[in-house]
Amino acid sequence: MTDTTRAALVASPIGFLFRLSEPRVYMTLAALSLLLIVPGVIDSPFIIHIFVTICVFGALSTAWNIVGGYAGQLSLGHTMFYGLGGYTTALLIQHYGLTPWLGMWVGAAVSVVVAVGIGYPCFRLRGPFFSLATIAFLEVIRLLAIHFHGFTGGSAGLIVPLKIGWPWMIFQEKFNYLIIAFGLLVLALAVAYGIRHSRLGYYLTAVREREDAASAAGVSNSRVKLQAVMISAALTSLVGSFHAMYLTFLEPASMFSLSTAIEVAMFALIGGLGTVAGPLLGTILVVPLAELARGWLGASANGLHGFVYGSVLILITLTLPGGLVGTFGPWIARLVDRLPGTPKRAEREAPALRRISGTPGEPVLEARDLVMRFGGLVATDNVSITLKRGEILGIIGPNGAGKTTVFNQISGFLKPTSGRVSLRDRSGAMVELSGPDAFARIGGVGRTFQIVQPFGKLSVIENIMIGAFMHHHGVEDARASALRVADVVGLLPLKDVEARNLPIGDLKRLEVARTLATEPDILLLDEVMAGQSQADTRKMVEIIRAIRDTGVTVVAIEHNMQAIMSLSDRIVVIDSGKVIAEGDPKAVVADRKVIEAYLGEDFVDAQGH
């Protein structure tokens, strides 16, 4: 098999079959199968119960991790989906005799609807307030379940009709439960793995790290978070449906339990937030301890397992905030990689660059009479700028003149108080857009931030991939394309370094690289040379020229006069929110108003202009 056909097969849905010879793949599958083999061999009801519980909580925690870990939205109300699944399934059996195999999907659909209804307004909340809102929603649902007791059975609870056999998901042979629980766990893990290694997974991490930088790279923050919560809610709900069949008894206090919601989140933290294997590992570590304690000590130990859980949680936050996988993962991965088998695959070749079409010199962006007021302050006062395809436009002006505010308006981060911005879309029509991600995706505007905004916990190459995903949906394509950009800006030797460890010069280049990877028509550079060494500045000038030569239109805010004068085709000078001069670099530097703005009237008089 040649490398290319192999790569194509690996990327296909049955790809994992072709990767069985990789040590990481076969070791993972072997370890997972122990969850079935161990109880199969020991065959005691108590052991089977423990393993069912592990599979159920492992699956719940894995599903939670998609929202809580990948997207960084710490939901403490996730059991609402578990409960909704359980109740929907049980009520459908009771009233309509519908088999749980179908009922669980109805439950999942209900959960997805609720998740969207809750997620959409709540995702604008930050940190602890998001957690509090999810707790409040969980409480509301629990109280409603108690209140409408005619329908749900209320606090007295609901007993699942005991019809035994596969169609009813209720068994005398306990091992059958384990088979289903294991199936659900594998499903959750497969989905979590799939997301982690897809565009969605990278986007979620980007949004978690820095929302602004993510939208500049064309990511719609609310959309990716909603996708995450929908998937997570559906999985949680499916597990809840099964667990209700296993427990055969539902009551609001246990189906919509806050402490269970905390436990589920806790397992993920212990194992490693945002990792694929972490939640399951956390569950495997903690659940048997608690169950055994309960088994041995009985009622006299009421509260013991909760005390242990809480204490472990505090200890983990103090000692291993990365969790088991975050701390020991790389070390274990290195050990596994030493095992015999096919080594990891080679890098793929980069896909073709998107060609920039259109006539050089035609207007690509028109800003008309931009006025931006912040309270009483007028940050930009009737600024109009027309950008021509293929030029390098320099924007200069003293500190606080309003340059970055102009940038924010022509990249969609600020909506002007009055005035409008129109952009040429890819079909050639001038359009008006709203939202930074639309500016990036439809208008082809890429921007960097004056204060660098790296995704600190992602590696250099992953940072650039976030940009590359805009036009390359596949991970391999995005990676290849990102590697090419890294080469252009000279970051290739640093590609696997975490961004937070880079010095400022490299971070500035990373900003440019991530933006460049979106393959923009218009590149907005906000002081990319500030604080750079002479050598770095020269490098940057070369990079910008090379970018323009590929047909990209460049706008640069810069204080480094020498660099910007040699680079720009045209200069716009802004002072106190107004455009005070515009034109050829040589003419602009001689302009009296410009010298005044920078050096003051006295200086101009002394010069005898």
Add this chain to the structure above:
Amino acid sequence: MDVPVQLILNGIMLGSMYAIIAVGLTLIFGIVRVVNFAHGEFLMLGMYAVYLLSRYAGLHPYVSAVPVVILLFCVGALVQRFIIQKLLGADEHIQIFATVGLSTALVNLALLVFGADLYSVQAPAVRQSLPIGSFTVLVGHLVILGAAIALVAGLHVFMHTTPLGRAIRATAQNRTAALLMGVPVERIYVISFGLGAACVGLASALIMPLYPVTPTIGSYFVLTAFVVVVLGGMRSMYGAFFGAMIIGIVDSLSGYYIAPDLKEVVYFAIFILILIFKPTGLFGFGRGTE
């Protein structure tokens, strides 16, 4: 006419209870910038302490307020010193997990030690009804209202006239600038967390004669206190005070006019609406999205 007035009166009494707890929560959030998910468990600890002092030392709950406030101050200061302080630089979710873990551990510790039984103290004078015109209030409730007003007034004076109070306010406004001005920020945090916990110490002594204590009593009061804090704008103790009154009245009215078991649904709904549409709180004292 009589029923609504009596209900509003009841609501204010209930609100003053929430006010004391919420002021403590606000102090901790406003100054240390940490949401203390274990706040309710501090209340629970305080109530058990009051119970033990009454049972074994024969102290009246109001007398035991003094040692319990000191005890809770120490608990809060220790939690800040040995847990929160170490996590101030960590990600926000780690801080949430730490206080959630503390909450879980404390609830279950109480369950382990005291079991799930209810414990109450005998203080008949506190439970006496006091006629005000054609309405009645409990003596204990009136004391709580007085204490809540005194607490806010006292904290106001403390914050605005003493050097320590000024240092605390400076730290709350801008941690870095305060540090540069020589304010020992870490010590201020320890003191502030202690003060926040001391407020629930006071609350526990006042509540104990009226409510029996169980391991889960904390979450009953504190979820409401969170609603109050959000309503009041997160950082302002005056906001917390008035927010508490509003929630108390909403609680009392909706319990009567809608359904007793749905009153929590009503104020959780308010909570969610405020969080989403007016994160600066009803009075615009702070910002929830920061």
